[in-house]
Amino acid sequence: MQDASYERAKLACETSLQNLGLDYLDLYLIHQPLGDIYGAWRAMEELLDEGKVRAIGVSNLNIGRLVDLAMHNRITPHVSQIEIHPFYQQTGAIQEMKNLGIQPEGWAPFAEGRNDIFQNKLLASIGAKYGKSPAQVILRWDVQRGIAVIPKSSHSSRIRQNYDIWDFELTAEEMKQIAGMDKGRELFFEHDSPEMARMFGNYRIH
Numbered sequence: 754m755q756d757a758s759y760e761r762a763k764l765a766c767e768t769s770l771q772n773l774g775l776d777y778l779d780l781y782l783i784h785q786p787l788g789d790i791y792g793a794w795r796a797m798e799e800l801l802d803e804g805k806v807r808a809i810g811v812s813n814l815n816i817g818r819l820v821d822l823a824m825h826n827r828i829t830p831h832v833s834q835i836e837i838h839p840f841y842q843q844t845g846a847i848q849e850m851k852n853l854g855i856q857p858e859g860w861a862p863f864a865e866g867r868n869d870i871f872q873n874k875l876l877a878s879i880g881a882k883y884g885k886s887p888a889q890v891i892l893r894w895d896v897q898r899g900i901a902v903i904p905k906s907s908h909s910s911r912i913r914q915n916y917d918i919w920d921f922e923l924t925a926e927e928m929k930q931i932a933g934m935d936k937g938r939e940l941f942f943e944h945d946s947p948e949m950a951r952m953f954g955n956y957r958i959h
Contacts, residue, residue: 758792766800781806782834786814790822798828808832812860815945816846823853832856836941837900838864839876839891839934851899858901862891867940875930883921886914893918894931 766781781800783793790811797809810832811819823829833850837843837859847857864870876887885893888904892915895902904915923931 756789756792758789759796762793762796763800766796766805770805777804778806780808780810780832782809782832783811784813786811786818790814790818791826794822794826798826801828810834810855810858813942816849819846819855820849820853823855829853830855832858832901834858834860834903836861836939837895837902838862838940839870839873839894839931840864840868840936841939842932842935844932844935847898847900856901857899858903859895860903861941862895862902862904863888864940873934875934879923879927879930885918885921889914889918890923890931893921893923894928897923897928 762783766778769778770776781797783790783797794809797806800806801809808831809828810830811822812834813836814822814833819830819833833855835843835846835857837847837857838861841864843857850857870876870891871887873887876890880887880890883890888911892902892904896918906912906915
């Protein structure tokens with residue numbers, strides 16, 4: 754008999770497939786690292802075996818728990834999605850992911866506009882050199898660090914601009930300058946806090 758986390762993960766995937774009218778999902782993630790993530794992970798391994806998903810991963814899992822998950826399960830996560838932007842660069846965590854063969858993926862790559870990131874003088878000056886915007890400089894910086902990014906925009910012109918980052922490359926000195934922007938702390942959520950654990954622990958989709 755499987756546990757509740759296993760059953761919920763299976764149900765969530767089946768519901769998503771039905772709602773989307775698809776036979777499989779390209780990527781399926783555990784979104785918050787709370788509760789019995791190991792039971793959910795066993796379900797996701799089976800979904801991968803069954804061809805219902807093409808890749809499985811986690812989101813917002815701290816690096817210690819990610820290493821533990823990788824060490825004690827049959828399948829290592831393909832993707833780990835975490836908060837990454839110039840103010841919170843997660844260099845150590847990214848290196849550990851690469852050591853494990855896990856693809857880092859950054860959410861909120863533009864820090865959702867916080868700290869006046871789109872008016873940042875360093876990013877603007879680098880962008881001016883290449884005829885690019887601060888946003889394009891950030892995306893290029895991510896790509897050169899080996900990070901998959903998921904920028905969000907509802908404007909078609911900005912979506913097109915987000916794709917237009919393949920005709921320039923930041924120098925080692927520019928990468929070093931951007932590294933100096935790191936504040937070393939989250940801007941959005943402290944996922945290990947008791948408040949967050951209570952909030953997400955009581956949240957149910959299915």
